[in-house]
Amino acid sequence: MNLPNLNRRGFFKLAGLGLAGLAASSVSKVAMAAIPEIVSAEAANTQAPLHPNTGRPYNPVVTLNGWSLPWRMNKGVKEFHLVAESVVREIAPGMKANLWGYNGQSPGPTIEVVEGDRVRIYVTNRLPEKTSVHWHGQRLPNGMDGVSGLSQPPIEPGKTFMYEFEAKRPGTFMYHPHADEMLQMAMGMMGSWVTHPKNPKFMPVDRDFIFLLNAYDIDPGSYTPKVNTMLDFNLWTWNSRAFPGIDPIVVRKNDRVRIRVGNLTMTNHPIHLHGHEFEVTGTDGGWVPASARWPEVTTDVAVGQMRAVEFIANEPGDWALHCHKSHHTMNAMGHNVPTLIGVKQNDLIKKIGDLVPDYMPMGETGMSEMTDMAEMMEMPLPVNTLPMMAGKDQFGAIEMGGMFTTVKVREGLARNDYKDPGFYKHPKGTVAHEVENDLPPVSRAMPSTKEEGVEMTVRKPNGHVGH
Numbered sequence: 001m002n003l004p005n006l007n008r009r010g011f012f013k014l015a016g017l018g019l020a021g022l023a024a025s026s027v028s029k030v031a032m033a034a035i036p037e038i039v040s041a042e043a044a045n046t047q048a049p050l051h052p053n054t055g056r057p058y059n060p061v062v063t064l065n066g067w068s069l070p071w072r073m074n075k076g077v078k079e080f081h082l083v084a085e086s087v088v089r090e091i092a093p094g095m096k097a098n099l100w101g102y103n104g105q106s107p108g109p110t111i112e113v114v115e116g117d118r119v120r121i122y123v124t125n126r127l128p129e130k131t132s133v134h135w136h137g138q139r140l141p142n143g144m145d146g147v148s149g150l151s152q153p154p155i156e157p158g159k160t161f162m163y164e165f166e167a168k169r170p171g172t173f174m175y176h177p178h179a180d181e182m183l184q185m186a187m188g189m190m191g192s193w194v195t196h197p198k199n200p201k202f203m204p205v206d207r208d209f210i211f212l213l214n215a216y217d218i219d220p221g222s223y224t225p226k227v228n229t230m231l232d233f234n235l236w237t238w239n240s241r242a243f244p245g246i247d248p249i250v251v252r253k254n255d256r257v258r259i260r261v262g263n264l265t266m267t268n269h270p271i272h273l274h275g276h277e278f279e280v281t282g283t284d285g286g287w288v289p290a291s292a293r294w295p296e297v298t299t300d301v302a303v304g305q306m307r308a309v310e311f312i313a314n315e316p317g318d319w320a321l322h323c324h325k326s327h328h329t330m331n332a333m334g335h336n337v338p339t340l341i342g343v344k345q346n347d348l349i350k351k352i353g354d355l356v357p358d359y360m361p362m363g364e365t366g367m368s369e370m371t372d373m374a375e376m377m378e379m380p381l382p383v384n385t386l387p388m389m390a391g392k393d394q395f396g397a398i399e400m401g402g403m404f405t406t407v408k409v410r411e412g413l414a415r416n417d418y419k420d421p422g423f424y425k426h427p428k429g430t431v432a433h434e435v436e437n438d439l440p441p442v443s444r445a446m447p448s449t450k451e452e453g454v455e456m457t458v459r460k461p462n463g464h465v466g467h
């Protein structure tokens with residue numbers, strides 16, 4: 001096999017540009033080269049869907065904070081080129097991580113093909129150690145399954161391997177290494193794969209989003225994940241982004257929306273949508289028949305699983321979409337602080353702060369006050385560290401991090417418009433609001449401990465108890 005020539009290779013840098021049309025232009029440039037040229041992306045924002053201009057038609061997906069890999073057609077075979085390499089990924093504004101990934105990013109680009117396509121994927125290893133790629137969930141010849149040592153020799157550093165198979169089953173898939181996989185996945189090596197149905201009218205949706213659940217353990221003030229962590233991760237991410245770095249999922253009112261999620265972390269994630277019910281329409285094994293679906297607002301995605309959920313977005317607004325494990329909507333700082341609710345700290349914080357510059361107390365009334373307190377006490381975060389809870393919206397701090405974003409349902413968007421429409425404008429009288437603080441007495445229908453029988457205890461607003 002020929003190794004690609006490093007000097008002559010075309011190298012596209014896609015900084016926030018749509019990718020449509022790129023497949024065609026790359027074909028004309030290097031039509032007869034032995035290996036397709038490398039297309040690489042640097043931006044971490046969501047790219048426009050890649051509409052196919054060769055091969056069978058399909059409705060492309062939108063990769064959250066990611067992109068889809070262009071291909072070339074070579075005598076009826078769809079050819080892709082993945083490059084395993086070290087990358088710098090912005091996890092959210094204010095924090096970058098040294099990760100491993102594919103084609104400039106972690107996760108790697110989404111690969112989109114059509115049921116029945118003959119697919120050839122070249123994988124070049126630019127890592128300092130051997131790797132392989134496992135095509136998670138696919139029907140393929142055993143020798144194309146990518147398990148280093150079991151079904152193929154490893155791809156040594158500097159080498160390029162070729163995988164080739166027919167995309168037999170439509171659905172949602174993932175790819176990741178099966179060589180030193182604990183380290184390589186802890187470093188961010190993974191990507192999504194969609195095999196579209198041969199019939200584009202099969203289970204059509206208006207908008208189709210995809211992302212992977214992943215997690216990192218990066219100490220505050222550092223840049224590289226600790227790769228031996230098994231459970232105690234401190235950055236819970238979607239496509240290697242943490243809120244407020246995760247883009248909103250923008251949909252048009254009454255759109256049928258599909259969200260595909262794959263889990264390559266070390267724990268399960270109950271994914272919860274506000275304001276709508278959805279149905280699980282796809283699993284690891286394929287599409288769920290309509291008669292076997294039931295409505296939910298939370299679906300648990302276990303380790304190694306893929307789920308596709310669908311709903312009609314008929315309630316305008318900015319609706320939260322998040323993992324329901326509350327630690328997974330927090331960023332790195334503060335997971336190890338003691339609980340001090342109800343403890344009078346007074347000048348203790350200042351004294352400890354003088355001794356331990358990074359000391360971050362948990363508040364007497366809760367954690368919300370932490371950010372304010374840090375500012376007040378002039379306690380800067382370590383460099384390259386996200387605050388534990390962040391994000392501002394029209395009503396103030398959202399106090400979220402990690403696996404959190406919003407589904408923004410708006411009327412009158414153009415068909416292909418995925419731009420953030422900004423804050424939701426609530427109709428008059430539809431926002432929870434403060435009322436006058438003139439509370440009626442609280443009645444307790446509980447027996448008094450001192451007297452027998454049921455007696456009404458009335459607590460007056462001033463806190464005094466009367467009978």
Ligand SMILES: [Cu+2]
Nearest residue numbers: 269323325328
């Ligand atoms: Cu979670």
